[in-house]
Amino acid sequence: MVEFLKRADHGPLWVSAFRGETIDWEDVFESYESTTDWPGCTFWRQLADRYPEARVILTVRDPERWWTSIDGTLFAASRARALPAPHAAVAEMGRLMMGGTFDGRTSDREHVIRRFEEHNERVRQGISPERLLVFEVSQGWGPLCDFLGVEAPDEPFPHLNEGANFLALMRELAGEQS
Secondary structure, three states: OHHHHHOHHHHHHHHHHHOOOOOOHHHHOOOOOOOOOOOHHHHHHHHHHHOOOOOEEEEOOOHHHHHHHHHHHHHHHHHOOOOOOOOOHHHHHHHHHHHHHHOOOOOOHHHHHHHHHHHHHHHHHHOOOOOEEEEOHHHOHHHHHHHHOOOOOOOOOOOOOOHHHHHHHHHHHHHHHO
């Protein structure tokens, strides 16, 4: 999501994908090797099909804690219209993401949690076990590095998507646009 906010040239591609139009994923990922978060997670099926050798990591967490987090960060910023808007596609993308993912019902806790759980189950059922790691961030480097076949870094596991970090990032991105 951060890269989407930083890359004005990607906006129209993601908006087209959300509209159901065929896009060339190579245009989106030309200088990347992976994707995390929105908007990429919305297209997990298309991306898994396009990149059949890619591994898929489904990051899971307690649904109630997830709700508290998303409602206090992304949803709060969206309600306050505080998300940075570096390009015209951001507003449309926000409507498409919130509308498509949560039917526009971001204040309906039960509905949002149900959509979160349904998404996780679709991924669990839709990706073969040898390609899929169901991962809780609290597990740290071990399972993640084992799954990817790489050495664990000699540093603490990062926690960059926490509430305070999110708000600081939004302020930073807004400052870049001034």
